[in-house]
Amino acid sequence: MKINDALPLEYRTEENSNKIFGFWLFLGAEIVLFSTLFAVYLVLWNRTGSGPTGKDLFEINGVIWETVLLLTSSFTCGLGIHAMRLGLKKPMMIFFGITLLMGLGFLGIEITEFVNYVHEGATLQTSAFLSSLFVLLGTHGLHVTMGFLWGAGILIQIKRQGFTDETTNKSFIFSLYWHFLDVVWIFIFSFVYLKGLM
Amino acid sequence: MKWDEFFVTGEPMIYGAMVSIVLVSIAILVGLTYFKKWGYLWREWLTTVDHKRIGVMYILSALIMLFRGGVDALLMRTQLAVPESGFLDSQHYNEIFTTHGVIMILFMAMPFVIGLMNVVVPLQIGARDVAFPRLNAVSFWLFFAGAMLFNISFVIGGSPDAGWSAYFPLASLEFSPTVGNNFYSLALQISGIGTLMTGVNFIVTILKMRAPGMKLMRMPMFTWSVLITNVIILFAFPVLTVALALMMFDRVFGSQFFTMANGGMDMLWANLFWVWGHPEVYIVILPAFGIFSDIISTFSKKNLYGYKSMVFSMVIISLLSFLVWAHHFYTMGAGAMVNGFFSITTMLIAVPTGVKIFNWLFTLRKGKITFTSPMLYAMAFIPIFTFGGVTGVMLAMASADYQYHNTMFLVAHFHYVLIPGTVFGVLAGLHYWFPKIFGFRLNERRAKTAFWLIVVGFNVAFMPLFFLGLQGMTRRMYTYSADTGFGPLNMIATIGAFVLAIGFVVLCYNFYYSFRHSPRDEHGDPWDARTLEWSIPSPVPVYNFAKVPHVESQDAFWHAKKHNVPLFKEGPYEEIHMPSNSGQPFILGVIMFFAGFFLVFSWFIPALIAGIGVVIMLAVRSFERDHGYHISAKEIAATEQKLRGDSV
Numbered sequence: 001m002k003i004n005d006a007l008p009l010e011y012r013t014e015e016n017s018n019k020i021f022g023f024w025l026f027l028g029a030e031i032v033l034f035s036t037l038f039a040v041y042l043v044l045w046n047r048t049g050s051g052p053t054g055k056d057l058f059e060i061n062g063v064i065w066e067t068v069l070l071l072t073s074s075f076t077c078g079l080g081i082h083a084m085r086l087g088l089k090k091p092m093m094i095f096f097g098i099t100l101l102m103g104l105g106f107l108g109i110e111i112t113e114f115v116n117y118v119h120e121g122a123t124l125q126t127s128a129f130l131s132s133l134f135v136l137l138g139t140h141g142l143h144v145t146m147g148f149l150w151g152a153g154i155l156i157q158i159k160r161q162g163f164t165d166e167t168t169n170k171s172f173i174f175s176l177y178w179h180f181l182d183v184v185w186i187f188i189f190s191f192v193y194l195k196g197l198m
Numbered sequence: 199m200k201w202d203e204f205f206v207t208g209e210p211m212i213y214g215a216m217v218s219i220v221l222v223s224i225a226i227l228v229g230l231t232y233f234k235k236w237g238y239l240w241r242e243w244l245t246t247v248d249h250k251r252i253g254v255m256y257i258l259s260a261l262i263m264l265f266r267g268g269v270d271a272l273l274m275r276t277q278l279a280v281p282e283s284g285f286l287d288s289q290h291y292n293e294i295f296t297t298h299g300v301i302m303i304l305f306m307a308m309p310f311v312i313g314l315m316n317v318v319v320p321l322q323i324g325a326r327d328v329a330f331p332r333l334n335a336v337s338f339w340l341f342f343a344g345a346m347l348f349n350i351s352f353v354i355g356g357s358p359d360a361g362w363s364a365y366f367p368l369a370s371l372e373f374s375p376t377v378g379n380n381f382y383s384l385a386l387q388i389s390g391i392g393t394l395m396t397g398v399n400f401i402v403t404i405l406k407m408r409a410p411g412m413k414l415m416r417m418p419m420f421t422w423s424v425l426i427t428n429v430i431i432l433f434a435f436p437v438l439t440v441a442l443a444l445m446m447f448d449r450v451f452g453s454q455f456f457t458m459a460n461g462g463m464d465m466l467w468a469n470l471f472w473v474w475g476h477p478e479v480y481i482v483i484l485p486a487f488g489i490f491s492d493i494i495s496t497f498s499k500k501n502l503y504g505y506k507s508m509v510f511s512m513v514i515i516s517l518l519s520f521l522v523w524a525h526h527f528y529t530m531g532a533g534a535m536v537n538g539f540f541s542i543t544t545m546l547i548a549v550p551t552g553v554k555i556f557n558w559l560f561t562l563r564k565g566k567i568t569f570t571s572p573m574l575y576a577m578a579f580i581p582i583f584t585f586g587g588v589t590g591v592m593l594a595m596a597s598a599d600y601q602y603h604n605t606m607f608l609v610a611h612f613h614y615v616l617i618p619g620t621v622f623g624v625l626a627g628l629h630y631w632f633p634k635i636f637g638f639r640l641n642e643r644r645a646k647t648a649f650w651l652i653v654v655g656f657n658v659a660f661m662p663l664f665f666l667g668l669q670g671m672t673r674r675m676y677t678y679s680a681d682t683g684f685g686p687l688n689m690i691a692t693i694g695a696f697v698l699a700i701g702f703v704v705l706c707y708n709f710y711y712s713f714r715h716s717p718r719d720e721h722g723d724p725w726d727a728r729t730l731e732w733s734i735p736s737p738v739p740v741y742n743f744a745k746v747p748h749v750e751s752q753d754a755f756w757h758a759k760k761h762n763v764p765l766f767k768e769g770p771y772e773e774i775h776m777p778s779n780s781g782q783p784f785i786l787g788v789i790m791f792f793a794g795f796f797l798v799f800s801w802f803i804p805a806l807i808a809g810i811g812v813v814i815m816l817a818v819r820s821f822e823r824d825h826g827y828h829i830s831a832k833e834i835a836a837t838e839q840k841l842r843g844d845s846v
Contacts, residue, residue, distance in 0.1 A: 014406075017406075018329045018330075018402050018406050018407075019330075021402055021405075021406060022329060022330065022398050022399070022401075022402045025397075025398045025401055025402065025432060026398050028432055028433070029394055029397070029398070029432050029433070029435070029436045030436070032432075032433050032436035032437060033436035033437075033439060033440060036436060036437050036440040036441075036470065036473075037440055040440070040444065040455070040466065040470075043463065043466055044455070044461060044463065044466070047461030047462070047463065048461055049454070049459065049460035049461040050460070051460070051461075124447070124451060124452070124453045125451075125452045125453060125454065126454070126460065127454055127460045127461045128454045128455060128457070128460060128461030128462045128463065129461055130454075131444075131447065131448075131453035131454045131455050131462075132455065134453075135443070135444065135447060135453070149813065149817070150820075153817055153820050153821065154820075156821075157820070157821065166823075170820070
């Protein structure tokens with residue numbers, strides 16, 4: 001096995017660097033996936049049928065909090081990786097823990113919003129606009145949920161095994177994923193909420 | 199739900215199919231138990247992560263699906279052979295042409311191509327394995343789960359009936375109320391995820407795991423074609439993922455994406471489908487181009503003419519493939535500018551494709567040609583494919599397309615490109631690499647008999663369709679009256695289809711015959727070939743290369759043979775690290791199959807449980823600490839000694 005000590009721990013083995021490269025490729029596919037969903041949304045966003053429009057539904061308060069939580073969690077995730085590279089196990093776990101809790105908070109707000117929409121009579125079945133809204137936000141939300149479970153699993157492994165080739169590699173890949181979700185959210189914030197509220 | 203809603207009833211042929219499925223399943227179960235093969239099957243195949251075995255399983259599945267899709271084709275041709283035939287009713291005919299298309303493209307062509315790439319690519323680049331062996335197994339089992347889910351639809355619940363492109367509103371719950379199109383969306387989704395993973399896996403493998411000295415511009419053409427194909431997969435398949443998900447939401451959860459009311463937009467489906475669908479045809483055809491390139495240069499004993507232009511033309515084709523999708527619906531009223539744009543981009547594809555045709559011809563020029571069975575397929579491919587390509591340019595012209603849109607002319611065209619392009623390609627590849635996989639050659643005499651039946655049968659079957667199309671026979675028409683005058687040509691086409699089918703039977707018989715009678719291949723290089731996979735013994739040991747090859751030029755093995763330079767460095771063997779087998783990919787496939795099956799019938803609670811099962815499987819994988827095993831240097835030396843005789 002080729003090991004290059006000049007690189008950070010998560011890159012050192014050939015297998016690890018392949019995994020990181022493979023994950024970047026996967027993110028390429030994810031970009032296409034979300035681009036397609038955005039395209040669908042932008043095609044359908046004013047095809048509201050007899051249902052409510054975005055302007056009727058969106059409320060800036062919740063969205064701002066969602067944005068703050070997710071963007072900050074991306075920052076703490078980066079701090080976690082920084083701590084990991086310095087070999088600081090406890091700070092890394094704390095930063096990752098904060099990241100995951102913020103993700104959970106984000107999900108809580110999103111679910112509350114969905115429930116509110118449904119109470120206002122805006123469901124997946126109401127109009128093409130709402131179908132595309134729920135599927136776009138829902139896909140992102142599902143990604144955050146999977147990220148939460150994934151991150152929690154990694155935290156347990158770090159606690160048990162410490163920093164190894166494998167756990168650091170997993171943490172780093174998880175951080176790529178988490179930042180990616182953040183980027184997607186920025187697009188949702190701009191093209192769904194800001195556009196809808198204007 | 200009543201039983202007669204669950205099982206398909208009222209069709210004698212389907213009752214026959216049900217009985218034969220049950221009988222075959224019982225025979226397999228009894229046979230496995232009687233010969234005590236359960237353990238062997240599990241240990242050696244179901245849990246394998248060896249790319250060569252995964253490739254074999256892909257190819258075997260593809261051959262079975264070729265049979266299923268072929269039977270569909272014969273049923274259609276039988277129905278159309280004479281006017282006013284009552285062999286199939288309209289609904290049954292709809293289901294058959296839909297499943298024929300889906301199975302041939304997604305469950306035959308794709309897995310066949312992926313199977314060959316699994317077997318060959320790591321060997322061609324001098325790698326010990328693919329980048330992610332376990333993921334590779336997951337890819338296969340997801341494909342297999344999807345294929346099985348799709349196939350059971352014709353006895354349970356009902357087949358999809360809205361065409362392989364499943365256009366809305368035809369595919370909506372309103373116009374297609376059976377669960378058939380639910381099967382379509384979920385089966386394609388599951389196998390599509392597997393394909394996407396293959397894409398990631400092979401890009402990493404090719405870019406990161408080449409033997410020392412193998413620069414990109416020294417890679418064999420098949421590897422190049424696979425690399426480009428997988429890039430297309432990576433960027434095209436997520437679009438299908440979304441389209442199928444939206445279809446599922448519309449049909450299972452009542453959303454309004456493609457409906458006719460509440461703001462839905464049916465054309466959105468057509469656009470999404472073909473943004474994936476058109477690149478898809480290049481996903482199945484580019485690897486065949488790679489196969490033909492390797493075969494033509496091997497059996498002409500010459501370097502491939504215009505290597506760089508071959509690579510460049512494939513890159514151009516892959517880019518253009520994303521810019522042509524609207525040519526599938528010129529007549530849907532997009533307007534002159536849009537049609538004009540897509541007309542031009544479509545015709546442009548003929549340019550790089552023409553470059554490739556000329557390069558193959560120049561490779562043949564003054565070559566020492568041997569007409570082996572793989573070479574015959576390659577030779578037949580060039581003129582037939584060119585003919586298909588020229589009719590494609592005819593179709594590409596938007597204004598002219600208004601005449602033959604949706605006619606048999608189109609059906610003839612795409613069979614004239616896909617059968618020589620893909621089917622001949624994979625069959626050529628199968629004959630060519632068969633000795634590498636199994637250690638013996640297919641019998642040439644029988645292979646050539648099959649070849650001639652297939653080529654002649656193919657032309658007799660599809661040439662008449664061009665004329666039928668120009669006479670106005672539309673596609674997907676399940677019957678016609680005698681006054682139309684379509685009868686005689688249809689009869690000829692049907693005869694051709696049966697000749698083609700006999701060719702396939704001879705081809706399959708040849709596997710059996712060769713298994714019994716072919717002399718075993720002792721030196722690993724029966725064709726006097728050029729690329730690295732032929733430098734190691736056949737069948738290939740599990741670790742592929744005992745020593746890593748050092749590559750100094752294109753066609754490294756040929757170079758080594760001609761200039762007498764060693765491909766492998768002197769010195770003792772070193773131990774090799776291998777991944778261990780795992781049952782998890784298979785189990786994940788089974789769970790995904792059931793998750794899909796429950797969703798098809800909108801049984802949400804069981805589907806949710808299966809979904810949780812999937813998450814648990816992911817967690818199990820994450821928490822597992824399996825570092826594989828090592829094959830000792832002594833063991834390698836012994837294996838190599840046995841495989842190569844005393845020479846090494």
